[in-house]
Amino acid sequence: MHIFANPARFLKLARPLTLWLGVGGAVLIALGLGSGLFLSPEDYLQGESVRILYVHVPAAWLAMGGWTGIALASLSQLVWKHPLAGVAGRAIALPGAIFTALCLITGSLWGRPTWGTYWEWDGRMTSMLILLFLYVGYIALAEADRERGGEGRVTAIFGLLGAINIPIIRYSVEWWNSLHQGQSISFSGGGSSIDTSMLWPLLASALGFSLLFGAIVLMRMRAILALQKVEARMRRLAA
Amino acid sequence: MKAKHQRLTLLLLAVVAVLGAVLLAMSSLKDQAAYFYAPADVTRKGAPQARTIRIGGMVEERSVRHAGDGVTMDFLVGDETDAVIRVRFKGIVPDLFKEGSGVVAQGRFQPDGLFVADEILAKHDESYMPPEAAGERHKTGSLK
Structure with a gap:
């Protein structure tokens, strides 16, 4: 990671990578959502409303993956003082918050026809709502810190501590009796309780949204770096 | 260092x-x-009486009985143990409510052990499949 301590070197790689991630993401999302919404079968119990899955699950994964990224960036900022770590954390926060909100909204829309309710305070839903509040808090903290011209240490500590919510979200459906169902997909063997005809569109759309997420983060990192450059130059001119 | x-x-x-x-x-x-009490929790430790709580489990096979008035129904909620809870509910249940499927009921226990529910939610399990793959389970049977 230290080769990217020089922002110029990072930008040289980030510029073409943004394009490739964006194009790859768009293609995979089109494939995943196209087959998920139009070609895949309806569910034997849920009927057509199962199709919300193809947006809801990728959004949930990225919401949690986003905060994992913030935690790693925070760690590398606090320990190695990597100059891009704080920039990365701030770049991740906004798309992370948006995907969390998307996950909550789609889940709520799915819950009404399936469970018979838009919202219940069960472990999974409550911990996911807390994640949204954590994102909002992180964004506010990072903004306040930037206006003060600080190093972002408090923001990084907050990013690291907030990561505790991630295993809670993951295991909320196993620790507590919850309305939300348990894991359907197992990557460590054991098989998945989701039919193959629905699994492939889901994985394609999840990968597609992940690439898009990566492209957005790189784009935002470049924008933040450009802004920092402008601010530094303005200060020099004013001095 | x-x-x-x-x-x-x-x-x-x-x-x-x-x-x-x-x-x-x-x-x-x-x-x-916990979002709800399972039948095993209720038999093992007892559940709060005279307070609104939620219970959850599987609707037992062939246990749903509709009363003469057309809106009241009685059914049994069980889990992987032998414990069962008798539930009475008056109202419209969600589409996914059916025998052999998960359910969460909100209400109170009566002194005689009958659980009178005022809200029923269907609990979906983690299986997703097209109707043809579900086969017989489409109509009956437990999902486990």
């Missing part, structure tokens, strides 16, 4: 300590944070 190694050890220790504390707190929250 270099400064960055010191910072790394310190931070990792702090994270492990906080994580341990939170996980301990979460596991002791087990009962309070």
Whole structure:
């Protein structure tokens, strides 16, 4: 990671990578959502409303993956003082918050026809709502810190501590009796309780949204770096 | 020890300590944070009486009885143990409510052990499949 301590070197790689991630993401999302919404079968119990899955699950994964990224960036900022770590954390926060909100909204829309309710305070839903509040808090903290011209240490500590919510979200459906169902997909063997005809569109759309997420983060990192450059130059001119 | 190694050890220790504390707190929250009582919880430890609670489990096969008035129904909620709860509900149930499927009921226990529900939610399990793959389970049977 230290080769990217020089922002110029990072930008040289980030510029073409943004394009490739964006194009790859768009293609995979089109494939995943196209087959998920139009070609895949309806569910034997849920009927057509199962199709919300193809947006809801990728959004949930990225919401949690986003905060994992913030935690790693925070760690590398606090320990190695990597100059891009704080920039990365701030770049991740906004798309992370948006995907969390998307996950909550789609889940709520799915819950009404399936469970018979838009919202219940069960472990999974409550911990996911807390994640949204954590994102909002992180964004506010990072903004306040930037206006003060600080190093972002408090923001990084907050990013690291907030990561505790991630295993809670993951295991909320196993620790507590919850309305939300348990894991359907197992990557460590054991098989998945989701039919193959629905699994492939889901994985394609999840990968597609992940690439898009990566492209957005790189784009935002470049924008933040450009802004920092402008601010530094303005200060020099004013001095 | 270099400064960055010191910072790394310190931070990792702090994270492990906080994580341990939170996980301990979460596991002791087990009962309070549960969204509903399972039938086994009710028979083992008893459930609060005369207070609105939620119970959840599987609707037992062939246990749904509709009363003469057309809106009241009685059914049994069980789990993987032998425990069952008798439930009475007056109203419209969600589409996914059916025998052999998961259910969460909100209401109160009566002194005689009957659970009178005022709200029924269907609990979906983690299986997703097209109707043809579900085969016989489409109509009946437990999903487990």
